[in-house]
Amino acid sequence: MKACVIVFPASNCDRDMQVALERSMGAKVDMVWHREHDLSGYDLVAVPGGFSYGDYLRCGAMAARSPIMDAVKAHADNGGLVLGVCNGFQVLCEAGLLPGVLMRNANLKFICKDVELMVERADTAFTNGYEVCDVIRVPVAHHDGNFFADEETLNRIEGEGQVAFRYVDNPNGSLNSIAGILNEKGNVLGMMPHPERLVDEQLGGTDGKPMFDALIKAVA
Amino acid sequence: MSEITPEVVAEHGLSEDEWQQVLKIMGREPNMTELGIFSVMWSEHCSYKSSKKWLKTLPTEAPWVICGPGENAGIIDIGDGQAAIFKMESHNHPSYIEPYQGAATGVGGIMRDVFTMGARPIANLNALRFGRPTHEKTRHLVAGVVEGIGGYGNCMGVPTVGGECEFNKSYDGNILVNAMTVGLADADNIFYSAAAGIGKPVVYVGSKTGRDGIHGATMASTEFTEATEEKRPTVQVGDPFTEKLLLEACLELMATDAIVAIQDMGAAGLTSSSFEMASKGGVGIDMNLDAVPQREENMTAYEMMLSESQERMLMVLEPGKEDMARAIFEKWELDFAIIGTLTEPDADGIGHMVLHQDGKVIADLPIDPLALASPEYDRPWVPTPARDVLAAADVEAPKDLIDALKTLIGGANGCSKRWIWEQYDHMVMADTVQRPGGDAALVRVHGTKKALAMTSDVTPRYVFADPVQGGRQAVAESWRNLTATGATPMAITDNMNFGNPERPEIMGQFVGACEGISDACRALDFPVVSGNVSLYNETNGQGILPTPTIGGVGLIDDVAKAVGAGFTQDGEAIVLIGETLGHLGQSQYLMEVLGRDGLSMDDGAPPPVDLALERKNGDFVRVEILSGAATACHDLSDGGLWVALAEMALASDIGATIEQPGTNIPLHAWAFGEDQARYLVTTPNSQDLIQRAEKAGVIAAVIGTTGGQELTFGPEHAISLAELRSTHEDWLPEFMSHPDAH
Amino acid sequence: MKATVHVTLKNGVLDPQGKAIGHTLSSLGFDGVDDVRQGKFIELNLAETDPAKAREQIDAMCRKLLANTVIENYSIEIAD
Amino acid sequence: MKATVHVTLKNGVLDPQGKAIGHTLSSLGFDGVDDVRQGKFIELNLAETDPAKAREQIDAMCRKLLANTVIENYSIEIAD
Ligand SMILES: Nc1ncnc2c1ncn2[C@@H]1O[C@H](COP(=O)(O)OP(=O)(O)O)[C@@H](O)[C@H]1O
Numbered sequence A: 001m002k003a004c005v006i007v008f009p010a011s012n013c014d015r016d017m018q019v020a021l022e023r024s025m026g027a028k029v030d031m032v033w034h035r036e037h038d039l040s041g042y043d044l045v046a047v048p049g050g051f052s053y054g055d056y057l058r059c060g061a062m063a064a065r066s067p068i069m070d071a072v073k074a075h076a077d078n079g080g081l082v083l084g085v086c087n088g089f090q091v092l093c094e095a096g097l098l099p100g101v102l103m104r105n106a107n108l109k110f111i112c113k114d115v116e117l118m119v120e121r122a123d124t125a126f127t128n129g130y131e132v133c134d135v136i137r138v139p140v141a142h143h144d145g146n147f148f149a150d151e152e153t154l155n156r157i158e159g160e161g162q163v164a165f166r167y168v169d170n171p172n173g174s175l176n177s178i179a180g181i182l183n184e185k186g187n188v189l190g191m192m193p194h195p196e197r198l199v200d201e202q203l204g205g206t207d208g209k210p211m212f213d214a215l216i217k218a219v220a
Numbered sequence B: 001m002s003e004i005t006p007e008v009v010a011e012h013g014l015s016e017d018e019w020q021q022v023l024k025i026m027g028r029e030p031n032m033t034e035l036g037i038f039s040v041m042w043s044e045h046c047s048y049k050s051s052k053k054w055l056k057t058l059p060t061e062a063p064w065v066i067c068g069p070g071e072n073a074g075i076i077d078i079g080d081g082q083a084a085i086f087k088m089e090s091h092n093h094p095s096y097i098e099p100y101q102g103a104a105t106g107v108g109g110i111m112r113d114v115f116t117m118g119a120r121p122i123a124n125l126n127a128l129r130f131g132r133p134t135h136e137k138t139r140h141l142v143a144g145v146v147e148g149i150g151g152y153g154n155c156m157g158v159p160t161v162g163g164e165c166e167f168n169k170s171y172d173g174n175i176l177v178n179a180m181t182v183g184l185a186d187a188d189n190i191f192y193s194a195a196a197g198i199g200k201p202v203v204y205v206g207s208k209t210g211r212d213g214i215h216g217a218t219m220a221s222t223e224f225t226e227a228t229e230e231k232r233p234t235v236q237v238g239d240p241f242t243e244k245l246l247l248e249a250c251l252e253l254m255a256t257d258a259i260v261a262i263q264d265m266g267a268a269g270l271t272s273s274s275f276e277m278a279s280k281g282g283v284g285i286d287m288n289l290d291a292v293p294q295r296e297e298n299m300t301a302y303e304m305m306l307s308e309s310q311e312r313m314l315m316v317l318e319p320g321k322e323d324m325a326r327a328i329f330e331k332w333e334l335d336f337a338i339i340g341t342l343t344e345p346d347a348d349g350i351g352h353m354v355l356h357q358d359g360k361v362i363a364d365l366p367i368d369p370l371a372l373a374s375p376e377y378d379r380p381w382v383p384t385p386a387r388d389v390l391a392a393a394d395v396e397a398p399k400d401l402i403d404a405l406k407t408l409i410g411g412a413n414g415c416s417k418r419w420i421w422e423q424y425d426h427m428v429m430a431d432t433v434q435r436p437g438g439d440a441a442l443v444r445v446h447g448t449k450k451a452l453a454m455t456s457d458v459t460p461r462y463v464f465a466d467p468v469q470g471g472r473q474a475v476a477e478s479w480r481n482l483t484a485t486g487a488t489p490m491a492i493t494d495n496m497n498f499g500n501p502e503r504p505e506i507m508g509q510f511v512g513a514c515e516g517i518s519d520a521c522r523a524l525d526f527p528v529v530s531g532n533v534s535l536y537n538e539t540n541g542q543g544i545l546p547t548p549t550i551g552g553v554g555l556i557d558d559v560a561k562a563v564g565a566g567f568t569q570d571g572e573a574i575v576l577i578g579e580t581l582g583h584l585g586q587s588q589y590l591m592e593v594l595g596r597d598g599l600s601m602d603d604g605a606p607p608p609v610d611l612a613l614e615r616k617n618g619d620f621v622r623v624e625i626l627s628g629a630a631t632a633c634h635d636l637s638d639g640g641l642w643v644a645l646a647e648m649a650l651a652s653d654i655g656a657t658i659e660q661p662g663t664n665i666p667l668h669a670w671a672f673g674e675d676q677a678r679y680l681v682t683t684p685n686s687q688d689l690i691q692r693a694e695k696a697g698v699i700a701a702v703i704g705t706t707g708g709q710e711l712t713f714g715p716e717h718a719i720s721l722a723e724l725r726s727t728h729e730d731w732l733p734e735f736m737s738h739p740d741a742h
Numbered sequence C, D: 001m002k003a004t005v006h007v008t009l010k011n012g013v014l015d016p017q018g019k020a021i022g023h024t025l026s027s028l029g030f031d032g033v034d035d036v037r038q039g040k041f042i043e044l045n046l047a048e049t050d051p052a053k054a055r056e057q058i059d060a061m062c063r064k065l066l067a068n069t070v071i072e073n074y075s076i077e078i079a080d
């Protein structure tokens, strides 16, 4: 297994993601600067949280046009795994790797707290450490996590079973309480909550760890 | 350029005496640019002219202090070759004028102070004080300030882990926004601001200079009147995105050996940064203003030197490293410009600041005479009259003790501040072990078992009633909050917010608070390593309550041994450490339940602070925590014993049964008195703990047992945790849901 | 050559900001306000002096960056 | 009655968003673009049918909520 974390200007959960991956892998995870073009050799590409380009214009919009994103697309097209968390999810939507868009939270406020997620899919490389209907506790920390897609897209996402996680108690107004979605092939996952923040008992829990353990197994 | 008339001099905030001194230093009449520079350098904000004399009396040394006040931030040794760098700073006036941007740029400024010394910021705190909840502006200010702090800190990816938030009429026209940053550096890679090395390049990095906040530093040093509120000087807009890039670029450059000296551009921007670097290094600077990156057209020298545009730094580089440094800043898409060189002092040993524009010398100022000869005042002061101690028996009992408890934990000041800290990313960087809501936050030192504990505290009504005791209490409470986690308190930063120092009563508050802070710092081995003064917090002659905010930092070697405030399991003994006398003067009970304002002499003296007792009790508690005997700990402060018990229950969702006290203190004084030096701990084995306390000469008594879903006080008074929780949690969200919040 | 791009959310796309503004306006006592929508506009200065070419360039900018055409419409105005 | 409010940053006030957009446009290869500024606009529908009164109402809304007059200017357009 070889994994990397993409770094955009003002990514700020890049180190957190690296630490969480390394903790499960026991091996070094590379950081890749957004101006690079090549991701060959990686099994997993993580697009981390943060405020790439200050969240200016639209969250994730400018990062989605970075040179590295062509390589991320190619990686995903070849069946490689891509995990986008928080700002990473926004970037993947803006780049067209995932459907829909993340709008401003319904209450217009930044929200940072633990939330409960219902696991909807336990048969993917990301989620097979959980069982369907498991309720896990993971923090959210975002201003724009309100998932929106037009009716047709939403029906398709639901019809194809692309919803990976739903909020038990919707904190941001997301349609159908969607917290994380997969692409059609199931090799790209985007989610607003931060599994990388709960992989350490000292920080309040380890409900995020099964995701990283599962990813390591998936490509071992 | 306009002519210098007495009016122009007065507009620049210089008194007649100061103007005469300017003429003497210059040996001629200065031009406008030069006058502007004098004006900002000698403003209260930059020169500390009213406070210097008293700040010098604060204890600043300890074996673990690497750098005390005088640099951008204070530095302490936390072992293993690591250092913690921290400071607190106010952005009060700008936040009142434009709450979002004022608070945001305050956070940006304090983070720059910390990373300019080579530290990566690892945590932010914020101490907020607003006017009455019923004041028409309060909601709008709360909403904007909180959003601004979050907007900046969240984007930077630095967790905001603690703070305070209080409401009081005295802040109606002068809110307080004090922001603190704690950073982490290698002890052998710290950067200072003294310039050295004649001929070395002076480099400007970061954002371009615009006409932002010109005269911000002088604004922070004058009283508000209705007229100044109308004038509304240009507000600075923060750009946290650029600051995040600046942070990463600076840290990248700091990992090389290119930097001789570095200084952020804060208040009075290019002026104070360049003068400070040159003065500390005993050199001069030749500066070419044409090379300064500019955002707007036709900027004058005056504007460039006084601009407070954010997200900028000034450094001196080793010659030959310019290209390497430029490449780093270009990678991070930031401006990089060589704008000057260090020059020899003149024949009298005085360095000169020589500014060039369009090929001409447009200003020439002697650095030290200007920077060091800024006036120092011994302002007249009168001590605050002492108040009598209010006997508990003379303080009216509430109709119902549980209702009184609900008032205390469910009002503006006692309620949960969750609505605030849930808008702050308090977990980013994945090292926040104790999140907001406890006594002190705990942030792990990345990759180690160690953690830093941090808290901010002051009880302004105590300081008002007795500045000396109030000053002591602020430091003691900070020390207690750190201790309650198991950490060893290390050092403090202070942020002295007061009214107009030209009034002897106000100056007396300042002098008294300094004395109290000094006493406590000495007694507790808890030196002051950095700080900030904000005076003239006064509107139309109405001053704020004196508010010397204390930011405390402590260290715990093994964070696994730390405890929280929440009860950990059913059936444990609850032990009260310290003596309960039922002191109700200046108490939260007096204010919130009886509706007094604390201003009248009848509201009594604040609780006295016995520093030897603080130390004895705190040291005892810390040992009990680290040995594992104490499973939870909370200090007693606002609202006293019952409030502390309620907070412990709410932090855990475990109730408690409290026994009737076996004393002759009136029950309401027992419940809500604010005697100092007290803690609550829980333990599975109280006998042993009490025995050890006796041996140490510490007063300790079992007062109840944890368990259940209620808090029961004797047979007669009980409240369910559910009711307690909604009372505590609902006030702030409900208050802020009103449309005035916009 | 100065130009302005207006970006609006497509019909049927949720507008949390517009909704919140509408709500606040009515709780502030402004009655009879509805259909509140928020959009953004971007003003820029182009070196290009030919209006047709400028429009083409800006159109490309919009498709590439300024608007997310999945949820947003845009319109271009060129100052003359 | 339909109306639109345009809110812009005052002259000289830093516009971080505009700055970042300008930067990204040039790294995407769009040359000769400068002075990028971002603003917002709010469209609303008023029950009021008298244009003068509508304008007055909207002006009050701007001062109370829609614009931050410390750093922003606003302008009102009423559709006829
Ligand atoms: N403005 C704020 N920002 C972040 N945390 C806050 C703020 N105000 C209060 N808190 C948190 O709420 C808790 C209670 O605050 P406070 O009553 O001041 O504590 P204490 O009495 O122990 O000093 C603390 O954990 C504090 O950090």
Ligand SMILES: [Mg+2]
Pocket (backbone or CB within 6 Å): B438, B439, B440, B481, B634, B635, B636, B637
């Ligand atoms: Mg406390």
